[in-house]
Amino acid sequence: MIKRLKVKNFRSLKDFEIEFGKFNVLIGRNNTGKSNIIDVLNFIREGFTDMIGRIFARRGGYKEVVFGGDEENDIEIEVEFETNFLNSNYNFVYNVQISNELVVKETLKITKNNEFVGEIPDLRWFGNPPYICMEKNPDVKRIQTLIKSCEIEKKFKTMDNGIDRGAIFGMLVCKIHIYSIIPQNIKPEYPEAFVDKYLTLDEDCKNLALFLLKLSQQDKKKFERIKELLSGIIDEIEDISPTIEGKRIYLMMKDKNFDKYFYAESISDGTISLLSYISIIETSEKPDIICFEEPENFIHARLLEAEEIKERRKDASIELCFATQEIESWLLGCYEEVLKEAKNEEPDNVEDPVALLEKHERKIRKDKNFRYNKISDGKRIAQNNELKHFEHSASFKRFEKILQKFNNN
Template identity: 25%
Template sequence: MALIEGFKIRNFRSLRDVTLGKTWQDQKQSPLTPLTVVVGKNGAGKSSLFDAFGFLADCLTYGVDEACHRNQRGGYERLRSSGTDGNIEFEIYYRESKNDRPITYELSIGQDSYGRPVVFSERLRQRREGQRHGWPFSFLELNHGSGKVWSGTALAESENPNLKEETNETQLVNLDNIQKLGIATLGNLKDHPRIAKFRRFIEGWYLSYFRPDAARDIPRAGPQKHLDREGENLGNFVQFMEREHPRKFQNVLSDIAEKIPGIQNIDTELSPDGRLLLRFKSEGFDKPFYAQQMSDGTLKLFAYMLLLEDPDPAPFICIEEPENGLYHKLLESLVDEFRANATGRKGKSQLFITTHQPYLVDALEPNEVWILEKKDDGFSTLTRASEYKEVVSMVEEGIPLGSLWYSDHIDSQL
């Protein structure tokens, strides 16, 4: 399973300079855990952090100009940190699998002379096989759309880590559109399989913007393989799961029945005009309820449980404030499901969660939690809870982490 070990952000809204986890420049830090949760008060910057991942994914799919305006972002100037003239920058440090050498991706987005957002620079690098020290080799390096790309499938072992690849293995690149990411173009060519693999990794990210009202819409019938970001096709995804993966679907129903008393069965019904109805059967009622009649919390929990049973799951899943609309006693079991999906018997997706609910934090370990706080200058800082020995000691003594955060004890440590 691919795993992001570190993520660095510069000049993106209130995130002027924050780093989560380990980067190639700071190897002393511990990597991100498969389940990572960021807590913070209202206005601390959780939504900005969540959207940093969404913005990067949109840059790949739509280009940097359109990405700056999607999801009501308001354009480049509203995204760039107030009072700074530096570029918006991202750095991802990740591994394709546990035994693979880490890869670093760096992206810098600025403006041209007309004020349009453009890709200033882009780089992918990785150490050669057998190289344990020295700088990683850049197998993609572009500045303003021009540069070099190495066309091989794996970097060969070299006695000199600074030695460039042979010229017949290196291609000169000159892109004609610097509003598009180089990995979007080169990642479609079979000559660059590692770039293609990284492009597919980001394209596979799932950012949940689930809206219960969207899930209550009645879509046209027809199974769909994945749940969309807002949940509009929840009924179609249910139809796919109950037809193609009945055992997994039954697992979801069993889990839902344990967590929400009274739910006996969930299935679909085709209306006379060809639309798909999501149907809930409850104890004590002869007739089923439909999605339009179910609570926000029931629909949200059902969607999350179904998402985690996706037979072809996203490698990286972001969920913003999953506690909204849920009974607080359900949060511990929901965290258990998240952790099992990320690290346990399933171990198929890395999960990144933002929250301000102490009951959810109570179910977490200090190394899984990051505290986001906005300082007096208006910019946010990130600190891992496990960095504070006093907090770790109190958790080991049985004091829940969420209770420490609720009482502002962790904030006082900052």
């Protein structure tokens, strides 16, 4: 899992550091840098799977990525990972410094079972995928082969050196997955029905129908579990059916109130989004690092806090990271009557969520002078509605400290 991230001069992050736990929620208004934190992780992953020129080209070039557009500044990223491999605990601290699309410094510090092993200098991995990419690196392939063999412990003793440990780190980086789910891309038919054994979900889940078809054929237990979870949260959904028609595949669902299956175009965006989240979390495996951007879009806040989702998240061996809007928008999802009064079913689209919260709380408390407080009232509402991940997440604690300082001033 990722333990810590330190960034200098990357987009809006001039000098930024954050610690991560197993479950993380990044909270803030638009343009406060949430997406940039997620993009840093994506940037690191791309550095191990693509050429450096293409990585920056996708973002508009170095000038668009470096803080303030100042090409004299270097981008520096330090990320700390930890993992357990063959009953040994490894800690990796990776640092890369980039100047005008050229890597000027790149190191990897390795600790094994709390003992410092050493540092690998001058790696030349980032933006040079043939050296470290999962598909091409011989060290990574060797580890994958050993994992499948019956003599892992014996053979691992012969490969206890820096490069092989570096390959373990390379595997961790390649397990970072960034998802931004767009229901409108999922609903149309998928143009091919060929199921590859190693098929994975696209970052926008566009191939969800094909992915579920693969599961229904190759892992029936997981497929049934996904259906069970969705039906447990949305009572009306009775069945999910990825259906092949000619060379195309359609995602279809059966509503228990009707005798027929409906194409995805007739299903709500929230249901499609929720199915995507469930499919991602249910099929992820250790040491996957899963990041979602704005999961509250299209989905009522209470649905994300359903018991089925909370239990799966608690038991997951993966690391989850969410980037979401200001906490008040999220908390509005707890008040269906308030949203109904505001004639807006999407909490994140409410222009002044604080005003609505205050109005509702004044009515409950019978206190016309009540003023909403982010720290005390935000936490109370979260606790009352079992949104406890806000209180326990490291990001919320930092958010709380900042607000406390603001209030003290």
